[in-house]
Amino acid sequence: MRRAFTLVEVLVTVSIIAMLVGLLLGGLRGAGDASRAAKCRSNLRQLFIASQGYAACNQGHLPAAVLYFERDGASRTVAWDFEQQAGVVRPGSLWKFTDTPQEVQQCPACLAASTFGADPYTGYHYNTSYLASEGLLPDHDDAGSVIDGWNRVRPGLSPGQWRRTAEVAMFADGGWKGGANKFMRAPSATAEGDVGMVYAGGSAFRHREQCNVAWLDGHVDTSGDAFQGERATPALLKSLLDWPRNGFLSNDDSAYDPR
Secondary structure, three states: OOOOOOHHHHHHHHHHHHHHHHHHHHHHHHHHHHHHHHHHHHHHHHHHHHHHHHHHHOOOOOOOOEEEEEEOOEEEEEEOOEEEEOOEEEEOOOHHHOOOHHHHOOOOOOOOOEOOOOOOOOOEEEEOOOOOOEEOOOEEOOOOOEEOHHHOEEOOOOHHHOOOHHHOEEEEEEOEOOEEOOEEOOOOOOOOOOHHHHHOOOEEOOOOOOEEEEEOOOOEEEEOOOEOOOOOOHHHHHHHHOOOOEEEOOOOOOOOOOO
């Protein structure tokens, strides 16, 4: 007589196969996550190198985070990564200093769209509170002439003021409740004077709850602590920052202010 498999034996076999498949898929996902995180860190390193190339061609000055220009009723936005005018996107300050900008400026793990205009690549932000100059929207003087661009800007700290370069972020994964962001904000809101703007400028902890960071001295590593920020409220954390998916790199400004 031929002995058939019992129901218990079949169930045990199916369970073992399912467990093995689960382990295999988990390993593949883990390998994919690690590959994307490594590519992200490489991108951030290249952004840092590009910023140094820009500075070498501009008397040591880092690129501005954003400037606004107005001519004949037409506005042009010049950001650190892209320029935009009338819905048309053009290469920005760091574009020509990277070999493959279409890859370098896109975090491979970022699936969110940019929330600043029509940027085609997104995922990273730049220390706007302390390192980068930030333009204000154009205004008019008493004679009616337009004040814009570098004439209407909040300057960043000059290299002569930098002291703690190994402890201050320059570029990192950017994210907030609405998606990605390109302007990194420090949690105190001292420079901006706008807490809402600050909490929309958090960092994204998208690599298995880790955030990749390029620091001001050029080294790149990961941060696993998503801080709420010293001015946190439940509304800010929920409606703007989406903590702990996004957060700050320190509770105070120590990870942002190089002095």
